[in-house]
Amino acid sequence: MRIPRMQRRALLALVPLLAAPSAWAAELSVLSGGAVEPGLAAAVEAFRAAGGAPVRIAYATAPQLRERILGGETPDLLVAPLALLAELADRLSGPAVPIGKVGVGVAVRPGAPEPAIRDAETLRAAVEQADAVVFNRASTGLYMDRLFERLGLTAVMAPKARHYATGAEVMQHLLHGTGREIGFGAVTEIRLVPGLRYLGPLPPGLQNTTVYGAAPLPGQDGAALLRFLAGPEARRALDAAGVEG
Template sequence: MATRKLLADLIDQYRRESGCRVSVTSIGGVEAVRRVQDGEPFDFAVLASGALERLAVDGHVAVARIEIVRSGMAVAVAAGAPHPDIGSAAALRDAILGASRIGYSTGPSGEHLLKLIARFGIAQVIGSRIVQTPPGVPVASLIASGEVELGFQQLSELTGAPGIEVVGPLPPDVQLTTVFSAAICSASQRQEAAARFLAFLASEQTDAVKRAHGMEPARGCTPR
């Protein structure tokens, strides 16, 4: 879901520039992996690189993967709410301790937050106050509704969400940068067309759109 809005804009750009139409189904990473494993006829998949690597080992996607973007985590609160200090790891720990409810997502960002809480030594203190969203449900919706006071997710998923304000990225020494990559699915019947679109996703002409969505361009390709 972290790349949902980005892909929507890039698909529109690709259609204007090439005349080719692309349809993307944006769902939670866990569900996306399951559907690719089940052999649904997707032409390509965009996921965190680790998830794609596991799919490649089992032969569900091509071994070669193209890196698309690097995405960091951020913290958000409800619109108009005070912004806690998150300028250091110690300040972030205090902000978490001071929040009545903390929201986080499934996938890499959620796993990272739980590790941070364990590292801070506060898991037992706040265990009853942390709320995990169901797969595909944005943390921003919990913040906007007042269900949680402090939310953690990929910056791209928080940017522009209604009813919330982004406090800022995690401090550098506790930040998690996730690389999202793309690979052609083994079930694809249009692999050449898929390869052309993936090359576009990794091209320099998409850099400005990626940055507008709070992500940094990533360029790399695993060997075949």
């Protein structure tokens, strides 16, 4: 039986769609901590290139992640500090898969003094000499508050501390500063801003790393992406962005 020309053209137009495994796949949603953004975005690009479904990622701080999940939001995957994933375990449908850790780094704007922070004494001196000390209210900022208290800098910090909700706001403050500001943030977030001077990570003994993981939520469809994030291609993308395995 001959197929009419118009029908034949319509069938031929469908062939590329039928051949592509992700063509009809529903978009996956991911809710993630902002510190892993550069590595996660690169890993998701690799997932798509390998034939995975489209992925939409929303970034937030750890406190915001907690609030959104407890408020009923149900992404396919939640990427967050392991401590938060443990806290939210009853909202998840499976165990968390570790994807990497992120440390705390130090940054200043171009032209500002660049203190060499090698140990507790040089960190104390840098804070005492700074006009403002800038960090967020998320995992990094909570750790820095504890570190400054441990170093006996609470009184020194009181008039100098500048807190922001997100790491991106910290970086913007530093970029547009005019004095001797010094900032602390996730190494990955600092490296996203080429205009800043990255002075390096906090030294051993002062450093804090936050381990991030990914976990599925009930009734959602993130299993394929979760498997990919645990694999070698994603590992290479995450490592290259500073999310260390």
